[in-house]
Amino acid sequence: MASSQKLHVSSAARYFALCALTLQNTALTVSMKFSYRVTARPYSGAMVVLVVEVLKFVICCAITSVQGQAQDVQRALSEAIRVPKLATPSIMYVAQNNLILISIKHLSQTAYVVAAQGKVITSALFSALILGHSFSIRKRVALLVLMIGIILVQLPAELSVDLEHQTK
Numbered sequence: 001m002a003s004s005q006k007l008h009v010s011s012a013a014r015y016f017a018l019c020a021l022t023l024q025n026t027a028l029t030v031s032m033k034f035s036y037r038v039t040a041r042p043y044s045g046a047m048v049v050l051v052v053e054v055l056k057f058v059i060c061c062a063i064t065s066v067q068g069q070a071q072d073v074q075r076a077l078s079e080a081i082r083v084p085k086l087a088t089p090s091i092m093y094v095a096q097n098n099l100i101l102i103s104i105k106h107l108s109q110t111a112y113v114v115a116a117q118g119k120v121i122t123s124a125l126f127s128a129l130i131l132g133h134s135f136s137i138r139k140r141v142a143l144l145v146l147m148i149g150i151i152l153v154q155l156p157a158e159l160s161v162d163l164e165h166q167t168k
Contacts, residue, residue: 029113032104045101049094089126096122114153117146 034040064073096119104112124143127133135143 025113025116029104029109029116032101033109033112036105045098048101049097052097053094088130089123092122092126093119111153114150118150121147121150 035043061073064070100112100116103115107115121143124135124139128135
């Protein structure tokens with residue numbers, strides 16, 4: 001698809017994607033928390049990250065091939081090998097996923113879910129710094145609101161209660 005063409009996605013598809021992602025993230029958090037219970041069998045977090053990333057790669061390649069765009073998969077693979085700039089965000093994303101597995105052990109589910117949204121902010125930051133992507137004002141405001149939400153969830157409970165009383 002040419003960069004000047006815009007992909008039209010219906011509102012129903014957007015809401016479906018939003019609901020599916022919400023359900024996926026909720027299920028992921030609950031199952032990860034459940035898997036770290038005392039009676040659970042231990043497993044390697046690094047292996048989980050590797051398997052998930054390989055699985056996502058295979059699914060993306062399969063979907064692209066089924067849509068009749070196998071040449072796009074080949075082109076993307078050959079370009080990815082030649083462009084080392086793409087390695088930095090990828091390595092950071094893998095490191096972040098490993099840290100997420102560690103954080104789920106030590107945070108409440110709510111704090112984890114909000115803090116995990118930091119991936120969106122770091123992805124946007126790397127996209128802007130390394131790849132030169134620019135964001136609309138609407139997207140910048142959305143990132144700022146997300147960042148504020150992450151900061152507020154991380155505040156100690158006593159501090160948030162004090163702030164609440166000061167605003168009343």
